[in-house]
């Protein structure tokens with residue numbers, strides 16, 4: 403080893419320490435020095451790329467990874483890093499090429515396979531593509547929402563969707579929805595910010611209503627445009643009271659077979675948004691209660707399904723028609739997203755038992771049960787079923803006394 407590479411190695415160690423400590427500017431300066439001393443030091447380029455990637459400076463990261471790859475053309479890690487950085491930039495096709503190359507060099511490395519799987523999933527997401535190509539008004543969504551939205555909405559792409567989005571801001575999402583649903587009938591955005599009235603759209607299907615979505619007059623204006631929606635997205639204030647009120651207000655205007663989506667539910671864990679992990683009146687607690695409502699027929703006690711929401715009704719001054727609650731077909735929780743599917747109440751029951759097959763060597767009672775309905779067990783004596791309040795609310799009352 404010559405003198406230059408020894409001092410380069412020591413400096414690299416120091417630069418790596420700085421990088422690990424989050425002192426990225428200092429680390430970057432030191433990596434540059436190392437490269438000046440030894441322009442063929444592949445790891446210095448690689449780690450400089452990492453430091454830039456950590457700062458979100460992806461163009462620079464990619465440039466230094468590429469330089470490192472020129473010196474060290476068989477490094478699976480460099481192909482992987484390039485693939486990840488390019489995927490972050492939205493160049494999925496090139497990213498896939500690099501990730502495949504990384505796998506070719508190290509086929510048994512799971513991390514590379516996972517990364518490729520994720521990028522391939524993103525590539526098949528039309529919404530992701532629209533987002534990466536969009537040049538019009540700005541839209542602001544988290545990356546994990548895009549493939550989820552695709553999964554939830556793709557069956558409606560060529561239908562005459564009527565969509566309502568609470569929260570318009572710069573207006574980009576309304577533009578993107580109009581592209582995603584080329585045959586959409588109407589795309590309504592609602593925003594409390596009066597400046598949103600200045601947003602102009604060439605597409606006459608896009609309409610913007612100004613005002614608090616939970617205000618009666620605003621609701622009337624929205625419903626004046628369209629009485630039934632197929633897709634409703636709540637990307638408004640993200641405060642628990644607003645989310646719950648909006649659900650109570652607009653779920654009844656969702657078509658049977660429609661879908662209601664709430665974004666940014668991470669805020670329901672934060673006090674500033676009227677939340678907290680165990681807060682009994684957070685928006686996520688509300689939607690968790692709806693899971694019980696879907697399973698109402700199994701409660702085995704004499705209680706109305708809506709009773710479980712009484713605390714929310716009182717707290718936020720709202721009510722929901724019990725018939726609407728019976729139309730909740732499913733609730734899916736993703737990271738920060740909640741997706742509620744609606745359908746006619748007759749499709750929301752457990753249904754009949756379907757027992758098929760002829761050979762029953764282990765248990766012979768099944769075949770006789772074919773076509774029978776479930777009878778819930780009586781839970782009158784179950785103290786966990788008969789409590790008046792959900793445990794969180796009971797605790798809150800005790801704390802308040």
Ligand SMILES: C[S@@+](CC[C@H](N)C(=O)[O-])C[C@H]1O[C@@H](n2cnc3c(N)ncnc32)[C@H](O)[C@@H]1O
Pocket residue numbers: 540541542543567568569570571572573574575592593594595613614615616637638639640644
């Ligand atoms: C996260 S931004 C919306 C981003 C937009 N949907 C997108 O994807 O680019 C939230 C918007 O909700 C609006 N907002 C907040 N509270 C609201 C309410 N009660 N009713 C309607 N809009 C509200 C804010 O003014 C803000 O513009």
